[in-house]
Amino acid sequence: MYKVLMIEDDALIGDMVSMYLKEEGFRVIREENGKDGIAALADFQPDLLLLDWMLPDLDGLTICRQVRETSSVPIMIISMKNKVVERVNALGAGADDFLCKPFSMHELIARANALIRRSQMHVVSKQDAKLQAGTGSAHMGMESSTAVLEEGGDLSEKITLDSHTRSMRVHGVMIETTYSEFEIMKCFLNHPGRVYSREDLLQTVRGFDSFVTDRAIDVHIANLRKKIEDNPKEPKWIRTVWGVGYKFVRM
Structure with missing residues (x-):
């Protein structure tokens, strides 16, 4: 079961997204401000972070930069902002995806699965590399792959x-x-x-x-x-x- 951490202060949107994600088999927790969200990141260890741009304490880009200092978790920013420069700023801050409000729940689910799948492939690649390195060291004279x-x-x-x-x-x-x-x-x-x-x-x-x-x-x-x-x-x-x-x- 994949885990999703949502940082969203709008209760209506938060409840709706949480409900749909849970129906699709995700485990979801929601925090209403950036400070609590960052604290929950270390404890919950999510597979995906859904991040609202506008929050009562910190803006989404600030949170993005803070998260990227310690974590490679996929980040999807959800926002009313829809200008190209705003999307580019989100990418520069470390976001992996950007979804404009209002949005389709089907699109959200599809993008969430795609981000997690890509991240999991990256993890598998690292594990394979470690395994190959270990195998190579066990055979003297064998060239590293x-x-x-x-x-x-x-x-x-x-x-x-x-x-x-x-x-x-x-x-x-x-x-x-x-x-x-x-x-x-x-x-x-x-x-x-x-x-x-x-x-x-x-x-x-x-x-x-x-x-x-x-x-x-x-x-x-x-x-x-x-x-x-x-x-x-x-x-x-x-x-x-x-x-x-x-x-x-x-x-």
Whole structure:
């Protein structure tokens, strides 16, 4: 039984969504403010967080950022806000999906299942990688099955991606990435020097982000630069090709 934590102060919407989710077999608890919701996250360990944007104490984006400091739980923001810039801001804060009020319960259930399914696949991938690593260490001379892409010279200058655990290391330090950031970085490392248009990168992440736009790609690039560049305002790795898109440059 999947667990859903809802942070929603509107009792009518909260009760209605809880009822439908429970009818679909989910276990649901609801908190009415951000402080209680964040506290419940650690105890309840949900498979999905449904988060209202407007709450009496904290706004949804602030909660999103706080949750992302300690948890990779899928987050769906539910809000009356429906402008593209607001959706992009939600993505930049760490949300995985965005649903505008009013919404269809059938769509909510479908999106909830999709987010949880994607998250579970990620967990299975990590478990498989650990199992394969253990098997490899038991057989002397057997090459590791972990696929790693590398850039740079010595270890301190490498950017590496592990496709099994979907992890990235920069200068030897583990860096957290979203699913879309990892996919974009994989494209860059596979084809250094190639110029990717925003549409190329949209096709790369489409199916993982349910509300990707050209602006969302710019947000992903900005976030990646913050994670890998010494000075994100003067990037040396991910360069802008004006009027076209972006490219990754070997150093």
